[in-house]
Amino acid sequence: MADMSPMFRRSDRRTERTDMKKAPRERLVTLIRKPGCHLCDDAQVVVEKVCGELGVPWEGRDITQDEELHREYWEQIPVVLVDGAQHTFWRVSEERLRKALSS
Template identity: 35%
Template sequence: MKPTTRLTLISRRYCHLCQDMEAALAVLAEELDFAVEVLDVDADVALEKRYDELVPVLLHDGRELCHYFLEVSKVRDYLSEIG
């Protein structure tokens, strides 16, 4: 059995775009069988320095897949690429 792909969402609590992306990712994750780890940008100085105004940011192994809005087709294509 292959390990589940884990995507990382850099987010913050009071960000409506972050909440929207997290909700959309939950639906997509169920369909495409991947996990999402949510990290609070404000809880980590290094994350805040790098991603502060870009949140939400979706990453896989340090590679940025999208920010501000979930680009579903881009995420689908990426996941099928790494398959």
């Protein structure tokens, strides 16, 4: 199979999906970023807003401090994972993130 565009690649950190809807506090958003990245700063504003409004915990990860994350995501940052699966990269849509966390 031919290589897929980075936009369509999925993380190997996917979690097992279930048919049951998760409560907001059971979700986790991860923002993978690096210092000095203006797109990362913009993404963090969106993540903080949406997660704060929905009560979803989030964490920030710095690719300069994690070799594995750097190898996997260095050309895509910022990257947003939802429950361990890649949700988006470069630009974060507030509407799309809200929808993903509400489903």
